[in-house]
Amino acid sequence: MKITYKPAEELIILEMVEYSPDKLAETGALIQEAGRPVILNWAEGVVFHHMPLPFNTKELLKERQQGRIYWASVIYAPLSEYRPSLKIGPRDIPIVATPNPLLIQVAKWIKEQMGRRGSRRI
Numbered sequence: 097m098k099i100t101y102k103p104a105e106e107l108i109i110l111e112m113v114e115y116s117p118d119k120l121a122e123t124g125a126l127i128q129e130a131g132r133p134v135i136l137n138w139a140e141g142v143v144f145h146h147m148p149l150p151f152n153t154k155e156l157l158k159e160r161q162q163g164r165i166y167w168a169s170v171i172y173a174p175l176s177e178y179r180p181s182l183k184i185g186p187r188d189i190p191i192v193a194t195p196n197p198l199l200i201q202v203a204k205w206i207k208e209q210m211g212r213r214g215s216r217r218i
Contacts, residue, residue, distance in 0.1 A: 104198065105163030109146075112170040114210060117143065120173040121182035124189040136182065137194040139203035142210075143182070144172035146202070172206050 115123060124134040124145065136143050149166040151157045156166065181188040194200060 102163070104160075104165045107165055107167065107198070107202065109167045109170050110149075111168065112172065112206070112209070115171055115173045117173045117175055117182055118184075120145075120171060121184040121189050123171055124182065125184045125187050128187070128189070134189055136189060136191045137196075137199050137203070138175060138178050138191050139194050139200045140207050141174060141176045142172055142203040142206050143175040143191055144170055144203065144206060146170045170202075170206065174207075174210060 120136070120143065124136065127134045127145075134145060136145050138144075147168045147170075149156060149168050151160050159166065175191075178193045179191060181190050183189075194203075
């Protein structure tokens with residue numbers, strides 16, 4: 097049996113919005129109310145949630161085979177120290193301190209983008 101590991105070579109983010117931690121928690125709660133699970137990732141002083149585009153078309157599958165993945169959007173907020181959740185009313189939005197190397201790289205990149213032109217803040 098042959099096993100091949102082929103990590104992504106490029107991540108393309110189509111939309112990203114910077115929130116305050118409180119607004120990120122509110123948005124996470126709204127996503128949960130719509131019936132979608134939300135677990136926030138934390139690394140490098142950034143808490144974020146990403147929505148990948150699924151590989152449900154031949155074009156996106158071909159892109160993945162060529163080393164590219166696409167995220168429809170990323171919402172994020174600065175959060176200097178890790179905590180296990182963000183609280184909004186009676187609801188807790190869980191946060192995972194991610195060990196995933198790709199997500200850690202994304203967090204570093206997002207941190208560099210904070211406050212720059214093209215990054216919207218709510």
